Amino acid sequence: MRIPHSNRKCAIIVVDVQPAFLNERNAYIVKNILELLNSSRYDLYIEATFHAEKGSLWEIQQDWICPEGEKTKTVPELAEKLSKLNAIKVHKETKSAFKGNVNLSVVLKEAGIREIHVVGVDTNDCVLATAYEAFDLGFITYVIEECCQSSSSEKLHEYAIELLRGQNMTNNSVNDVGRK
Numbered sequence: 078m079r080i081p082h083s084n085r086k087c088a089i090i091v092v093d094v095q096p097a098f099l100n101e102r103n104a105y106i107v108k109n110i111l112e113l114l115n116s117s118r119y120d121l122y123i124e125a126t127f128h129a130e131k132g133s134l135w136e137i138q139q140d141w142i143c144p145e146g147e148k149t150k151t152v153p154e155l156a157e158k159l160s161k162l163n164a165i166k167v168h169k170e171t172k173s174a175f176k177g178n179v180n181l182s183v184v185l186k187e188a189g190i191r192e193i194h195v196v197g198v199d200t201n202d203c204v205l206a207t208a209y210e211a212f213d214l215g216f217i218t219y220v221i222e223e224c225c226q227s228s229s230s231e232k233l234h235e236y237a238i239e240l241l242r243g244q245n246m247t248n249n250s251v252n253d254v255g256r257k
Contacts, residue, residue, distance in 0.1 A: 078109065078223045080117055081251050085191040085217065088121035089114075090174050090181075091164070092197030092204050092225075094155050095126060097148040103198065103226035107152055110196050110224045114158055121188050122164035123181065124151055125174035127203060133170060172206035175214065182214050192217040194248075196224035201237035208246055221248045 094107060114122075128145040129135035136142050143149060150156065165184060169177035185193070193211045195218065197204050204225050211218040220241050227234035238247060245252035 078113065078221070079248050079251075080113070080221065081192070081194070081219050081248055083192060083217075086120045086189045087192040087194065088123060088185055088188070088190045089117075089119045089194045089196065090123040090125060090207055090211075091151070091155065091159060092125045092174055092195060092207055093127045093199070094151055094197050095149050096152060097127075097143050098198040098228040099152065100228060102231065103228060106196070106198070106224055106226050107155055110155060111158060113196065113221060113224055114162065119162075119194070121185065121190055122159055122162045123167060123174065124156070124159045124164040125167040125169055125177060125197070125203075125207070126151055127169050127171075129170060135170075172203045173210045174203070174207045175210045185216065190216065192219070194218075195220045198225065199227045199229070199233070200225045201227050201230075201233040205237050205241070208241065212246065218246055219248050219251065220246060223248075 128149040129143045131142055167174050167177035167179045175181045193216045195208045208218050208220050241247045242250040
């Protein structure tokens with residue numbers, strides 16, 4: 078796994094690695110994320126979780142709900158690791174981790190963070206939305222390809238990775254002339 082390294086202060090955002098979104102095809106990312114957390118040091122750790130209640134926009138427009146409960150908590154082995162790293166917990170009811178109950182933009186800027194790595198589920202949905210918003214807020218942003226996946230379709234994951242690579246926004250498409 079190739080990880081961008083720079084002299085910038087860097088945060089990692091772990092997006093929606095919850096039982097509601099993990100299955101036999103994508104569960105391998107939990108091990109990969111743990112490996113990343115054990116081998117790389119970040120200046121700030123963020124754990125984002127998602128839920129969609131009855132009556133939410135998710136039910137109205139997409140006829141889908143994911144009520145808050147055990148299935149919407151970060152998987153235990155990853156939650157334990159993030160707890161030891163003093164991760165900031167963000168609870169959200171929409172795609173981007175920046176739209177949760179914590180003003181991440183302020184937290185990241187106050188901590189002097191300049192670069193963000195995004196991992197989790199779904200590459201084509203919440204990971205993509207979080208990465209784009211981080212970029213739009215002025216953070217150098219990379220999605221770590223080996224640490225994200227789609228809950229519904231390998232093809233959707235591949236499409237999202239292709240979009241992100243085309244914008245030099247993944248660990249395997251780094252194009253940053255300021256890197257050391």
